[in-house]
Amino acid sequence: MGAFETLEPEDPRQVGRYRIVARLGSGGMGQVYLARSPGRRLLAVKVVRPELARDDEFRRRFAREVAAAKRVNGAFTAVVVDADPDGSPAWLATVYVPGVPLNEAVAAHGPWAARSVLALGAGLAEALEAIHAAGVVHRDLKPSNVLLAADGPRVIDFGISAAADASVLTRTGSVIGTPGFMSPEQLVGQPIGPASDVFALGSVLAYVATGVGPFGRGAPHALHYRAVHEQPDLAPLPPEVRDIVAACLAKQPHRRPALAALLDWLTTMDGSNEAPTLRLSEPGWMPDSIARLVREHTSAPLLHTPPPALPGTPPETPRPVPGTPASVRPSAASQPPAEPPGPTVAPEPKAHPAPAPAGEQHEPVPRPSVGETHSAEQRTDPATPSPGHPSGRRPRLSRRLVLLGLSGTALTAATVLIAWETRDSGTPSTDPAPEPGGKSSPDGAPGTRRWSFATGSGVDSSPSVAEGIVYVGSNDGKLYAVDAGTGRQRWAFPTDDHVGSSPTVANGVVYVGSQDTKVYAVDAITGRQRWAFPTTASVYSSPVVADGIVYVGSGVKLYAIEADTGKQRWASSLDGLAASTPMVVGGIVYAGTSFQLCAVDADTGKQRWAFPTSGGASSSAAVAGGVVYVAGWEGKLYAVEADTGKQRWTFSTSGRVYSSPTVADGVVYVGGMDHKLYAVGADTGKPRWTLSAGSEVSSSPTVADGVVYVGSTGGKLYAVKADTGELRWAFSAGAALISSPVVAHGVVYVGSRDKKLYAVYA
Incomplete structure (x- = not known):
């Protein structure tokens, strides 16, 4: 569970007519805050990063997306209530949902039974229907963009998606999508539409039913490759869910079911034949462990609104309240099953201090042969020296490049943030085959x-x-x-x-x-x-x-x-x-x-x-x-x-x-x-x-x-x-x-x- 974060000195205390209470998270588009309206209503306010706000084309696109998002009014969406695309800073406000993020719920308590998966799927399908009816394609539906409330799920972050009829404006914007949940057409740069969200919905349901996405785990480029070229692994899915997910994950958009048909399918398989709003408002649609988690979360005390600051007095910052997630999650934060790399130039520098003494041994290790050379070999061009030392991923910087998490060579290796593989279909090969x-x-x-x-x-x-x-x-x-x-x-x-x-x-x-x-x-x-x-x-x-x-x-x-x-x-x-x-x-x-x-x-x-x-x-x-x-x-x-x-x-x-x-x-x-x-x-x-x-x-x-x-x-x-x-x-x-x-x-x-x-x- 995430917690509210106290405000930093540089954070605003007021955005529009809303008093900022705490930080909820951050993403590629900006910082997300918990805020209160003059009538004390809780909202999630996303403030656009200054460098994006200075881009005229971005502002035009943002204004268009906000206008489209305001038209969305579904029972299972976090509704956009206010925005100022022309403000300084530009911002967007949605209803605050004190729910539990789906990815955190699954990570903490494991996969769901088929009946709960189907009920969740019906709520998400209805949410997407409302989003698409407003001319918006979400483009980043994933577990972290679904909040679980007692009366059903809420789909969030559709306010940053491009309107379906304005996709041309996305060419200069940030890439939207998360490895393991993006449709093939998103990955190869083809036009996207409502069917792309259906693909993501199938991926989300597979994740909830098994604890892992349909294309497994791996570096982003590996997940992208599988989504474009390989069939998903659906064997672990319950039989009641498997066919539905398989239909959603069809490679060709036109082969995926329309949301109306999918909604009928989900409610029929669920056995309730009730409208999702009725089904999800009743107890028992979620696993008991998740329902308890949601109850604990929604009963937690909320932050109080800081009083107006007196002249010369720094504003009061809120106390963190454990277990309170944001109603709007940053779209850039990758969620399970994957997340995603970079290049390098000069030769490898000399090695640095040796680490501490060895710890536990994991596997039998043969000793090196006698007389073996012990001089480090560099993978860089001697003509291109470079000051730092290369290395790989995690908490260290390296010159070695990693492709989407893979490092390259010290001299040339490069890494890619998102990459997929495709087969060479036409290049003749006279190379010696591997022996x-x-x-x-x-x-x-x-x-x-x-x-x-x-x-x-x-x-x-x-x-x-x-x-x-x-x-x-x-x-x-x-x-x-x-x-x-x-x-x-x-x-x-x-x-x-x-x-x-x-x-x-x-x-x-x-x-x-x-x-x-x-x-x-x-x-x-x-x-x-x-x-x-x-x-x-x-x-x-x-x-x-x-x-x-x-x-x-x-x-x-x-x-x-x-x-x-x-x-x-x-x-x-x-x-x-x-x-x-x-x-x-x-x-x-x-x-x-x-x-x-x-x-x-x-x-x-x-x-x-x-x-x-x-x-x-x-x-x-x-x-x-x-x-x-x-x-x-x-x-x-x-x-x-x-x-x-x-x-x-x-x-x-x-x-x-x-x-x-x-x-x-x-x-x-x-x-x-x-x-x-x-x-x-x-x-x-x-x-x-x-x-x-x-x-x-x-x-x-x-x-x-x-x-x-x-x-x-x-x-x-x-x-x-x-x-x-x-x-x-x-x-x-x-x-x-x-x-x-x-x-x-x-x-x-x-x-x-x-x-x-x-x-x-x-």
């Missing part, structure tokens, strides 16, 4: 496999190489240490969920984040845990280590953690999801979020500046020559001055970008979902060359010895001449490559969705 059993290629010719190592699930994590060992995470929940020469396992360290973060190695310790909401420090030789740091959300960002501090993003926070002890130095709240891999250069941490690029002081966690990108910073940042390079969701590559946050130039691709940029020898390399790899002048933003990859490039490129290495969702690993864009060779893996390659001692290491880690001769 059974992972045997080495006899001649060691470039582009041939040296060995492959099988894990228990897809490998979206980008590998790290140090002292003759390759470290990589897998969706089976384990961090693996693999001998770089033979491909044999040294040890495997288990976490409690998918490891989408890429590992970072420093001073004999491997740092990695997991979707179990922890960042781990693991002894690089033994595989024993040194410490585990708990965060508030899944960790897709790859940790970065600099000056003995681990920097990593999780949820809407950027963490600084002592590398040797695992103790928190600071946690900085950011606007938007901090899923990209941070970059540390010159005492500044650069982190992309789902809404902007931020520069944060590495010592204090204080924000220096923020640069808004189109649709959010979908990648990790790369820093070189006093310039920060970052990709935006809507297909733009930005160059921003590192000290001021001012834009130098932008380069537009012909599609969305999930790949993180890599900088080497005055050129920025970045992949696109338009099937292309781009080389762009770092000073001018002018294109140097473009390579057609035949399928989406969501892997982040790596540059070594004048060659660019990058993977595609068609399962190809490409080696391209950095100066001309000429293809040197292409290696075919068994499935999509989202992992960013790393190069060490003439071998390229990359993970694949076919559950394998590959070693390929460079």
Whole structure:
């Protein structure tokens, strides 16, 4: 359960005619407050962020959305009661619902029985009917946007959705949607309509019935790929619910049921044949444990209204009341089952202080062979040095890029905030096929496999190489240490969920984040845990280590953690999801979020500046020559001055970008979902060359010895001449490559969705 947060000195005490009482939450669009009207009615007031409010086009869109949202008047919606799109600041007020968020209820008490799932589904379907009748498409229906009250659910946050007839205005806005609940048409950039909300409704019902979304758990890009290309896992669903969910999750919008038909279906299966308003107003529609939770919550004392402040007297701040959630949740906060990455540039810096002594051992660990080399191998281009040390996800910043939570290479790796994979349908392949059993290629010719190592699930994590060992995470929940020469396992360290973060190695310790909401420090030789740091959300960002501090993003926070002890130095709240891999250069941490690029002081966690990108910073940042390079969701590559946050130039691709940029020898390399790899002048933003990859490039490129290495969702690993864009060779893996390659001692290491880690001769 969340609690009211006391007001900060910078928070307003009055918005419009409403007195602000407490903080309820924050999101990409702004801060949400609990407020009282002059008649003492409780409201949830969302105040728009200043940088968005300064955008004229955003204001026009916001005004149009507010006008549409005011037309919504359903029994199961949190009604918009007032707004001022032209105000300073702009704001929106809805009825405050003292309910329990659905995601928190399921997380605390587990899945629901079929009858309760059907009753909930009927209420949500009626809510969507009211929303659609007003010409609004929600676009972000998810468990955290559903509040449970005694008399039924309430759908919230539709006030930030675009009106159905104004979708053209969304092109410059923030990306709306949550991994695991977004429809295929949302993910591939096609027009969306009411059927998209039906898809999300099916995902919500599957989540409530099983405790996990229909496309499982994983990094955002993995969830997106499954939603677009794979069938959902509906086997765990109760039979009464399974067919309904399956119909809602049809890939083609026209094959999904209309809401009226769906409502009839839900009430018939429920056996009540009553209108949802009647059915949900009776006791027993929720599980007993949830009903008790709701009663406890609604009976909790509410905050009193602070009296008007006298001149020169600071306003009174409210006392926190445990268990009181917001009636309007920030749409940017990712909820189960997933949350979502970034780029990097220069070579890996030297390792920093070693962590504390080893703790418990998790699996048998073979010792390294005698005489093995112990010199850390960098995955960056020696010509592009960079001040900070790269790392992966969670509470640390790393230069290594993580694709949607996967880190790339120190020199080139890039991470993507949201990415999905699609098969290469038309590129002919003359590459040598992977050999059974992972045997080495006899001649060691470039582009041939040296060995492959099988894990228990897809490998979206980008590998790290140090002292003759390759470290990589897998969706089976384990961090693996693999001998770089033979491909044999040294040890495997288990976490409690998918490891989408890429590992970072420093001073004999491997740092990695997991979707179990922890960042781990693991002894690089033994595989024993040194410490585990708990965060508030899944960790897709790859940790970065600099000056003995681990920097990593999780949820809407950027963490600084002592590398040797695992103790928190600071946690900085950011606007938007901090899923990209941070970059540390010159005492500044650069982190992309789902809404902007931020520069944060590495010592204090204080924000220096923020640069808004189109649709959010979908990648990790790369820093070189006093310039920060970052990709935006809507297909733009930005160059921003590192000290001021001012834009130098932008380069537009012909599609969305999930790949993180890599900088080497005055050129920025970045992949696109338009099937292309781009080389762009770092000073001018002018294109140097473009390579057609035949399928989406969501892997982040790596540059070594004048060659660019990058993977595609068609399962190809490409080696391209950095100066001309000429293809040197292409290696075919068994499935999509989202992992960013790393190069060490003439071998390229990359993970694949076919559950394998590959070693390929460079």
